[in-house]
Amino acid sequence: GCVCVRVCVCALSLSIFVVLMGGVEKQRLKTDQLLMSCTLVKLCIGMIDAGKAYNAANKQFVNGIRELAQQSTKDEVIEVIRKHSGLISNGHSCDCILWQRSIKTQLQTFVKDDLRKFKEAKKQFDKVSEEKEAALIKNAQAPRNKQHEVEEATNILTATRKCFRHIVLDYVLQMLSFMYAHLTFFHQGYDLFSELQPLMKQLGGQLDQLVVDAAKEKRDMEQKHSTIQQKDFSNDDTKLEYNVDADNGIAMEGYLFKRASNAFKTWNRRWFSIQNNQLVYQKKFKDNPTVVVEDLRLCTVKHCEDIERRFCFEVVSPTKSCMMQADSEKLRQAWIKAVQNSIATAFRDKGDDGEKLDRKSSTSTGSLDSGGEPKERPLKGESALQKVLAIPGNACCCDCGQPDPRWASINLGITLCIQCSGIHRSLGVHFSKVRSLTLDTWEPELLKLMCELGNRVINQIYEARREELGARKPQPGDPRHEVEAYIKAKYVDRRFVRRPSDEELRNKPAPMPATLPPPSPCKEMVFYEPKEYSSGLQLYWASFARSLPDMAEALAHGAEVNWVNTEDDKRTPLIMAVQGGSLVTCEFLLQNAANVNQQDAQGRGSLHHATMLGHTGQVCLFLKRGANQNAADIDEKTPLTIAVEAANADIVTLLRLAKMNEEMREAEGPYSQSGDETYQDIFQDFTLMASNDPDKLNRYQHYDPQRP
Structure with a gap:
């Protein structure tokens, strides 16, 4: 029983040594490890108390044997038992004294003194760490246009960094004292483990080396204390390098501020890393990483100078963009270069994976100016x-x-x-x-x-x-x-576009349509000889003539997509595309940022003109692209009023359904995107009919404002 208890004590002491030595290697002990040490001390005390109880019960048993031996003095068996019980009693008493002196006392001293000092040092370290984080955040939030705030934040950050390094050194020195406490504990327990001479000899050699290393570390730390006073930490940038062949698969990692995608656009500091051709971040080290970019081959990175915060850059993928901020310009450049290197490396190494990438990458957002429009039917894949x-x-x-x-x-x-x-x-x-x-x-x-x-x-x-x-x-x-x-x-830059020379412009015929336009629903279309050629005028007439190549050429020559013809009732190319009757021409202008709600001199936008001409397909397209159906012209007529007067049932249906869907979405809340399923189905049907069989939709006469 004595040997078993002593072996248990040895194992317990070695366990504590392993836990604490692991903390020395990491240069900091986690809070849960400290709590475990306290728990082990309590368990050890409980074991000693149980040993005392066992010793007391054993002593009572031995006394019983002695009493029995006094009544049977001639019995040889009883005499042997009596002598043996005396040895057991003396041995357990001795062992209990050794336990009390060598284990319990030292462990109590360890918990009350050494561990308490170490905890206080750790609290101070954590406090200064939080102050440094706060200084980093304040420095990052300093606006570039307020120099006094930038200087104040920079000075605070520099002072905090110096204080942080002092506390770090004190923390490590306290850890060394912590190690000395362990050293004392094991030396005083050396006599107790005399039976384990081979192990104790090996352990003694390790402890001697630890003393030498600890003394060396202490001297180094004391020298660094004086070095900190002379070092400038105003630009304390961690050296970051892109390493595609890193053993852990992480090409680069470090802290960045990330702007949230919520309505408040808050900034949070996260641990980012580039690994496995992905950009990921973690809130805490134990958290599972959150993927920002699934595949860097599908993204690009650029500087951001148009926001208030400094050192910002943006990573843009097909589905979203992520705004991030580094602590300094040097770090921003390092991250941008790392992302660019990752993209280049991925393309070099992709081999035959390019085809697979197209098929497995996330679905893009589609038409970027289509808002919350419903998806059309199966022209896919x-x-x-x-x-x-x-x-x-x-x-x-x-x-x-x-x-x-x-x-x-x-x-x-x-x-x-x-x-x-x-x-x-x-x-x-x-x-x-x-x-x-x-x-x-x-x-x-x-x-x-x-x-x-x-x-x-x-x-x-x-x-x-x-x-x-x-x-x-x-x-x-x-x-x-x-x-x-x-x-x-x-x-x-459009460097390779052939621009007409001045002589060519003088001799270039006016960009007139090949065929006359239909009569205007509001007034007679007036043809005139333009004073001079312009790319805007070319786009204007090409939109009416349904010539997409000529429209693309005009845009390449710098034509403004929302160009206004002041000599023709302030009409725009989009309104002329409506006059020409081409759905595809309208789509081309809308995809190139044409304003669907721009009005002419009569206060009529493209939706007005499409309604007056009875172009149901164009009405459907403009409603999907966000046309304002409540806009009124100078006669105070809305598109719905015009459609009702013209008795155009299809357009009336579309306008009323769109109005109803808009009201339903407003009732559901500001972030609702779904709308009514019936509305989506009907608009899909009209879209398909307008593209595949437009004659079925253009069955109504043009609107006549004089019609009774």
């Missing part, structure tokens, strides 16, 4: 892909020539490979709106738009002067930065 790729020139990427593209720019009417589609997204939706040909649903009018343009038509416009200027067209596999530079020169 291979159907849309086959129709679009059948157009001449669309079988290869418009910008780099990569075969079998799976993405498209819907406002340009071109097909793109996955790398070029990511670059197009980075240009912004005012230059290019990207959709997937295999994952997204395609409205019939949008699919027809793609089929009327195509890579060959657009390249004849945007690459007209490329060979003349000696510019090299990218090839599949070229570095991303070269492809990105070419695409920006092509679509943003």
Whole structure:
């Protein structure tokens, strides 16, 4: 029994040593480990008390044997038992004294003194850590245009960082004292474990080395105390490097502020990392990571200088964007470079995974200006892909020539490979709106738009002067930065567009339509000889003539999509597209940011004109694109009033359903996006009919304001 108890004591002491040594290696003990140490001390005391109770019961048993032996002095067996019981009693008394002196006393001292001091040091460390976090947050929130606040936040952060390092050193020194307490404990218990000489000898050697290492660490820490006073921590940036071959799979990690996507746009500090070609973050180290970007090949990264906070950058994916803030400009540049390197590395290593990526990546948001419109029926997947790729020139990427593209720019009417589609997204939706040909649903009018343009038509416009200027067209596999530079020169700077010379402009005939327009419902259409050529006028008449290539050329020459013809009742290209009667022409202008609610001199917008002309398909399109059906013209007539007077049942039905759906959504709350299912079904039917069989819808005469 004595040997078993002593072995248990040895095992318990070794367990405490392992727990505490692990904390020394990490240079900090977690709170739960400290609580476990206290629990073990209590258990040890309970074990000693149980040993005392056992010793008392055993002593009573021995006394009973002695009393029995006094009555049986001649019995040899009883005499042997009596002598043995005396040895047992003396041995247990000795062991109990040793336990009391070598274990209980030292453990109580450890808990009351050493552990208490260590806890106080840890509390102070945690407090200063929180103050540093608060200083970091205040420094990050300092607006760039208030220099005094920036300087104040920077000074506070510098002072806090210095204080933090002092406390860290004190914390480590207290830990060393903690180690000395352990050293004393094990030396005083050395006599108790004399039976375990081999183990104790090995342990003694380790303790001696620990003493030497602890003394060395203490001297180093004391030297660092003096070094901190001389070091400047005003720009305390952690050195971050992108390492794609890291053993743990994490190419880069560190703290960033993340702007929430809620209505309050709050900023929270999170631990971000780039791993497995994904951008993820954690609230706490134990939390499961939250994925921000599923695949970095589908995203782009850019600086953000148009917001109040400093050092911000944005990672844009097909489905969302994430705004983040670094602690300094150096860290921002490091993160942007890391994301760009991850994108480039992913493309180099993708091999045959490009095809799989198109099919497994998340569905894009579709038409970016369509708001909460309902999805149209099944022009999706291979159907849309086959129709679009059948157009001449669309079988290869418009910008780099990569075969079998799976993405498209819907406002340009071109097909793109996955790398070029990511670059197009980075240009912004005012230059290019990207959709997937295999994952997204395609409205019939949008699919027809793609089929009327195509890579060959657009390249004849945007690459007209490329060979003349000696510019090299990218090839599949070229570095991303070269492809990105070419695409920006092509679509943003429009460097390769052939612009008419002054002489050509003087001799260029007026951009008149090939056929006369239908009579205006409000007044007679007046044709005039324009004073001079302009790209806006070209877009104006091309919209009426239903010529998408001419419209695309006018936009490439810099035409304003909402250009107003002051000599023709202040009409716009979109109103002329309504006059021309083409649904696809209206869709093209809307995809290129035409204002659906812009009014002419009579106070009529595109919805008014479509209603007056009885173009049901256009009415359906404008309602889906957010046209204001409550707007009244100078005669105080709304589109619904005009439709009722013209007895156009289809348009009246659409306008009333749209009004009812709007009221239902307002009743459901400001964040409701669903609307009525009946409304969605009816609009889908009208959309399909307008694209596939428009004659069935255009069965009403034009509106006559003089009609009784």
